[in-house]
Amino acid sequence: MNSSLNAARRRRELDEVRSDVVDVLVVGLGATGAGAALDAASRGLSVAAVDAHDIAFGTSRWSSKLIHGGLRYLASGQVGVAWESAVERDALLRFTAPHLVSAHPYLLPLTPAVPRSMAASLMAGYRLGDALRAAARTPRHLLPGPSRLAARRTLTLAPYLRAEGLRGGLLSWDGRVVDDARLVVALARTAAAHGARVLTRCRALALAGDGARVRDELTAEEFDIRARAVINATGVWAGELTPSVALRPSRGTHIVLRPGALGALHAGLHLPIPGERNRFALVLPQADGRVYAGLTDEPLDGPIPDVPEAPESDIAFLLDVLGTALDHPLRRADVAGAFAGLRPLLDTAGAPASLGGRTADLSRRHAVLRSPDGVVTVVGGKLTTYRRMAEDAVDAACPHARPSRTARLPLVGAGPVRPGTPGRLARRYGSEAWAVRELMREDPALAEPVALGITRAELVWAVRHEGALDADDLLDRRTRIGLVPEDRAAALPAAEAALAYS
Numbered sequence: 009m010n011s012s013l014n015a016a017r018r019r020r021e022l023d024e025v026r027s028d029v030v031d032v033l034v035v036g037l038g039a040t041g042a043g044a045a046l047d048a049a050s051r052g053l054s055v056a057a058v059d060a061h062d063i064a065f066g067t068s069r070w071s072s073k074l075i076h077g078g079l080r081y082l083a084s085g086q087v088g089v090a091w092e093s094a095v096e097r098d099a100l101l102r103f104t105a106p107h108l109v110s111a112h113p114y115l116l117p118l119t120p121a122v123p124r125s126m127a128a129s130l131m132a133g134y135r136l137g138d139a140l141r142a143a144a145r146t147p148r149h150l151l152p153g154p155s156r157l158a159a160r161r162t163l164t165l166a167p168y169l170r171a172e173g174l175r176g177g178l179l180s181w182d183g184r185v186v187d188d189a190r191l192v193v194a195l196a197r198t199a200a201a202h203g204a205r206v207l208t209r210c211r212a213l214a215l216a217g218d219g220a221r222v223r224d225e226l227t228a229e230e231f232d233i234r235a236r237a238v239i240n241a242t243g244v245w246a247g248e249l250t251p252s253v254a255l256r257p258s259r260g261t262h263i264v265l266r267p268g269a270l271g272a273l274h275a276g277l278h279l280p281i282p283g284e285r286n287r288f289a290l291v292l293p294q295a296d297g298r299v300y301a302g303l304t305d306e307p308l309d310g311p312i313p314d315v316p317e318a319p320e321s322d323i324a325f326l327l328d329v330l331g332t333a334l335d336h337p338l339r340r341a342d343v344a345g346a347f348a349g350l351r352p353l354l355d356t357a358g359a360p361a362s363l364g365g366r367t368a369d370l371s372r373r374h375a376v377l378r379s380p381d382g383v384v385t386v387v388g389g390k391l392t393t394y395r396r397m398a399e400d401a402v403d404a405a406c407p408h409a410r411p412s413r414t415a416r417l418p419l420v421g422a423g424p425v426r427p428g429t430p431g432r433l434a435r436r437y438g439s440e441a442w443a444v445r446e447l448m449r450e451d452p453a454l455a456e457p458v459a460l461g462i463t464r465a466e467l468v469w470a471v472r473h474e475g476a477l478d479a480d481d482l483l484d485r486r487t488r489i490g491l492v493p494e495d496r497a498a499a500l501p502a503a504e505a506a507l508a509y510s
């Protein structure tokens with residue numbers, strides 16, 4: 009079946025779901041829900057999957073974009089979580105999304121804040137992480153091992169580091185997705201290719217074991233979707249639909265620096281957070297030239313916003329941490345944008361008190377919970393482990409279904425890339441890049457860049473095939489132009505033109 013999502017398909021499938029009974033209704037189209045829709049549809053089940061807003065509207069688009077092997081969890085003794093991460097990273101790198109996920113180098117500068125004993129134990133940790141890589145069968149050419157660098161080489165990779173007192177650096181490698189929202193769109197489209205009905209702007213108002221009351225947010229019309237099984241994959245909002253699920257959200261903020269703000273940065277950075285054990289700030293150069301730096305971990309009390317705000321206090325904190333390692337301290341004016349996401353951490357009774365109430369220390373493992381009305385909620389976990397979460401949720405919701413097939417199921421775009429395809433397009437579209445180029449050939453005006461090298465053709469492609477329904481979908485999720493407010497304002501007319509063109 010066709011993987012293209014667009015307004016016409018949405019209209020048609022909305023009509024269909026009103027009269028059908030589906031095997032599985034998935035609520036929420038983040039990585040977990042889109043993954044569950046794919047997992048169920050590829051087992052041959054009929055699926056409807058709804059989101060109140062858009063694909064990747066929630067936490068999934070605010071991540072650090074690391075597809076990580078779980079090193080942090082090893083350090084805190086959560087070996088099972090680390091192993092699961094390493095296995096899922098392997099699946100993404102080798103089989104399911106090799107066009108979107110690749111290895112990136114990270115440098116831990118050996119500054120005076122990193123004593124020799126700490127450097128030795130960090131290196132031992134990296135080696136353990138490399139052993140997990142080998143056990144998960146990820147070849148070394150896809151994910152190189154760690155090494156120690158001299159100070160000169162360290163400064164070549166990160167020229168803005170403070171040279172004074174620098175003893176060198178520890179270089180390690182981990183997976184990263186080019187854009188978290190693109191991974192979720194690829195999941196949703198692959199689910200659609202297996203027959204799932206993927207319906208954005210459809211808010212679940214109430215759930216039961218046999219379906220949901222849903223409101224079409226474009227028309228305000230309410231209707232029922234009847235289902236044999238219901239999966240609540242609404243992340244940090246899960247408790248609003250299933251009150252027995254208690255969450256303890258924590259806010260993570262990243263700042264966005266303009267291309268070049270940290271010089272010619274050739275590796276990500278791990279910078280120790282002063283006064284903390286085993287917590288590091290991350291500096292993450294992106295394929296589009298911007299640099300993200302994060303991240304905070306602050307418990308959130310009160311109502312859960314649709315789009316969390318990054319407070320000035322978080323931005324100041326991150327600038328301070330970067331200032332501990334840089335030769336040219338950054339100023340507030342260097343911050344072009346900021347974003348925050350809410351971690352859907354489970355409030356496991358007893359753990360918060362015993363850990364002093366720190367969300368940074370709560371387990372990052374996922375949970376699959378069945379409530380008395382029969383709804384299965386899947387929550388917690390990570391972007392990296394979305395596939396395993398999805399498999400566990402479908403196993404729980406549909407115990408008689410055939411086994412999951414997703415561990416080796418390539419996502420849309422995972423096929424061979426035609427020779428001569430520009431690298432930027434190949435990294436975002438994989439085997440579909442030629443079709444995006446074809447649009448530019450048919451109408452050369454579509455080759456015009458909008459921002460960050462993104463062309464008008466890509467916006468038109470997103471409307472025709474990636475389910476973008478309005479300018480917000482285009483600027484904030486199908487592309488990430490919107491992370492910098494001035495870039496967003498400049499690109500808005502192009503987004504509106506793409507909607508009219510399509």
Ligand SMILES: Cc1cc2nc3c(=O)[nH]c(=O)nc-3n(C[C@H](O)[C@H](O)[C@H](O)COP(=O)(O)OP(=O)(O)OC[C@H]3O[C@@H](n4cnc5c(N)ncnc54)[C@H](O)[C@@H]3O)c2cc1C
Binds near residue numbers: 037041061241249260
């Ligand atoms: C700052 C930060 C950094 C992170 N970095 C990483 C990282 O680098 N690597 C990693 O592996 N993990 C990372 N994580 C964790 C990871 O991002 C999350 O665990 C994961 O994205 C959660 O996905 P989800 O699909 O469960 O939830 P979400 O992505 O939040 O999806 C839930 C969806 O449900 C929808 N929804 C809500 N209510 C309703 C309703 N009533 N009806 C219909 N739809 C509804 C929302 O619109 C949303 O789209 C990070 C998390 C944070 C906060």
